Amino acid sequence: MVLDKEESVSLVSLQSREKPRGCAGCNGKIRDRFMLQALDRYWHEDCLKCACCDCRLGRVGSTLYTRANLILCRRDYLRLFGVTGNCAACSKLIPAFEMVMRARDNVYHLDCFACQLCRQRFCVGDKFFLKNNMILCQLDYEGDTLVKDDVAPCRVDV
Numbered sequence: 001m002v003l004d005k006e007e008s009v010s011l012v013s014l015q016s017r018e019k020p021r022g023c024a025g026c027n028g029k030i031r032d033r034f035m036l037q038a039l040d041r042y043w044h045e046d047c048l049k050c051a052c053c054d055c056r057l058g059r060v061g062s063t064l065y066t067r068a069n070l071i072l073c074r075r076d077y078l079r080l081f082g083v084t085g086n087c088a089a090c091s092k093l094i095p096a097f098e099m100v101m102r103a104r105d106n107v108y109h110l111d112c113f114a115c116q117l118c119r120q121r122f123c124v125g126d127k128f129f130l131k132n133n134m135i136l137c138q139l140d141y142e143g144d145t146l147v148k149d150d151v152a153p154c155r156v157d158v
């Protein structure tokens, strides 16, 4: 099992008497005056990069994140492994990389975004109604004889 890890990057200078160290990124020797130290290994300043966006992680004081053998910048880590929020229909967490449907302040799994009475799914541009946080299709909404307040017709947009 791989645990999430947050690591800080530090810049270290090579003492002239020391043997050059191997870079954990390219396996070459580091002959530069400065190198980066992170994850208990040494790196060329150019070799410590985010696996997603290729940005250099060697800025002083920067933080990197590792997960499943990926080295990521904070932005990509949150994008991939953060969470969007709880699905308003099934109330389970939605990971940030998943596509979601949004309706007002709520987010839904794509699979959960359906009329909560007849389970009809919506397509982009379809009209749906939100009533007491319940999603309703137009038919069920109009067949509802209860007081029609707190209802906002919305359009599906992704």
Ligand SMILES: [Zn+2]
Residues within 6 Å of the ligand: 023, 024, 025, 026, 027, 028, 043, 044, 047
């Ligand atoms: Zn290198």
Ligand SMILES: [Zn+2]
Residues within 6 Å of the ligand: 050, 051, 052, 053, 054, 055, 072, 073, 074, 075, 076
């Ligand atoms: Zn990145």
Ligand SMILES: [Zn+2]
Residues within 6 Å of the ligand: 087, 088, 089, 090, 091, 092, 108, 109, 112
């Ligand atoms: Zn859900």
Ligand SMILES: [Zn+2]
Residues within 6 Å of the ligand: 115, 116, 117, 118, 119, 120, 136, 137, 138, 139, 140
């Ligand atoms: Zn319905």
